[in-house]
Amino acid sequence: MTYRFLLAHGAGASSASPWMQRYADLLRRLGPVRAFDYPYMKGPGRKAPDKLEALVAAHRAELAELRSESLAGDRLLLAGKSMGGRIGCHVALESAAHGCICFGYPLRGQNGKLRDQVLLELRVPVLFVQGTRDELCDLGELEAVRARMSARSELHVVDTGNHSLEATKTSLKARGATQAQVEDDVLSAVRAFCESL
Numbered sequence: 001m002t003y004r005f006l007l008a009h010g011a012g013a014s015s016a017s018p019w020m021q022r023y024a025d026l027l028r029r030l031g032p033v034r035a036f037d038y039p040y041m042k043g044p045g046r047k048a049p050d051k052l053e054a055l056v057a058a059h060r061a062e063l064a065e066l067r068s069e070s071l072a073g074d075r076l077l078l079a080g081k082s083m084g085g086r087i088g089c090h091v092a093l094e095s096a097a098h099g100c101i102c103f104g105y106p107l108r109g110q111n112g113k114l115r116d117q118v119l120l121e122l123r124v125p126v127l128f129v130q131g132t133r134d135e136l137c138d139l140g141e142l143e144a145v146r147a148r149m150s151a152r153s154e155l156h157v158v159d160t161g162n163h164s165l166e167a168t169k170t171s172l173k174a175r176g177a178t179q180a181q182v183e184d185d186v187l188s189a190v191r192a193f194c195e196s197l
Contacts (some may be wrong), residue, residue: 002074003031003194006066008059008084010104011049014041019081019164021104025077025185030194033067034115036062049083052090052152059091065094075099075197082106082136082163089118098197100126101190104163107137113141114141122151127193129186131161133168154196158182 005027009015027033038058040050049055059078064074075098077087083089085102086114092100105128107115119126128146130137139157146153160171167182 002071003077003128004070005033005077005079005101006059006063006088007033007035007038008062008078008080008088009035009041010080010082010084012047013081019184023079023081024181027189027190029187030191032069034062034066043128054173055083055087056090059087060095061158063091063095063097066197074086075194077101077194079103082124086115086118089122092124093118097124099124100192101129101193102126103129103186104134104148104162104165105142108179109136116145116148119145119149119151122149125152125154125193125197127154127156127190129156129158129165129189131158131165131167133160133162136163140186154189156186158186 005051007024007027009020014037020035024033024035038050038055041047070076077099078092078097079101080088082104083106085105088100109115128142130139134138158165158167160168166179172178
C-alpha cells in the first residue's frame with residue numbers, strides 16, 4: 001500500500017515557499033507528494049485567493065491527476081496548509097479520498113466567520129495539526145466542532161505553535177527541543193493517522 005499526498009498551500013504563499021517545501025519533504029518520508037499552486041498564485045499581480053468554487057475546481061483537477069498516477073490500493077490523502085486544508089475538506093465531500101490532513105485549519109476567517117459547515121458535512125477521517133497560539137483556530141472551539149462532526153477526527157497539538165506550527169524559542173529551549181523535532185512529532189502523528197485508515 002502506498003500513501004499519496006496532494007499538498008495544497010495556504011492563502012498567502014505558494015508551493016515554493018519554505019514552509020511548503022519543508023512539509024513536502026516531511027510527507028515524502030511516507031509516500032509520493034504532489035504539491036500544486038492554485039491559479040491565482042500563478043499569474044502576475046493580484047495574489048488574493050479566488051472564490052471558493054474556483055479553488056475547489058482547481059483542487060479537484062489536481063486530485064484527478066494524482067488519481068491517474070495511482071495504483072489500486074493506494075491511499076489518497078488531501079493535505080493542506082490553512083486554506084489548502086480547508087479546500088481539501090470541500091473536495092473530499094465530492095471526490096474519493098481516503099482522508100484529510102489539515103495543518104493549521106483556519107476555523108475562523110479574517111472576518112471572524114466560523115468555518116465549520118464543511119467539517120460537519122465531512123465523511124472521511126481528518127487529522128487536525130494545530131498550534132496552541134493559532135489565532136485562526138481556538139482549540140476549545142475546535143473541540144466543540146469535533147464533538148459535532150460525523151467523520152472521525154484526530155488532533156495533534158503543537159505546544160506554543162503558531163498558525164504555521166512554529167513553537168516559540170523560549171518553549172523549545174525549556175524543553176530542550178528543536179523545531180525539527182516538533183516537525184518530526186507532526187510526521188509521527190501523520191504516520192499514525194495514515195496507518196489507521
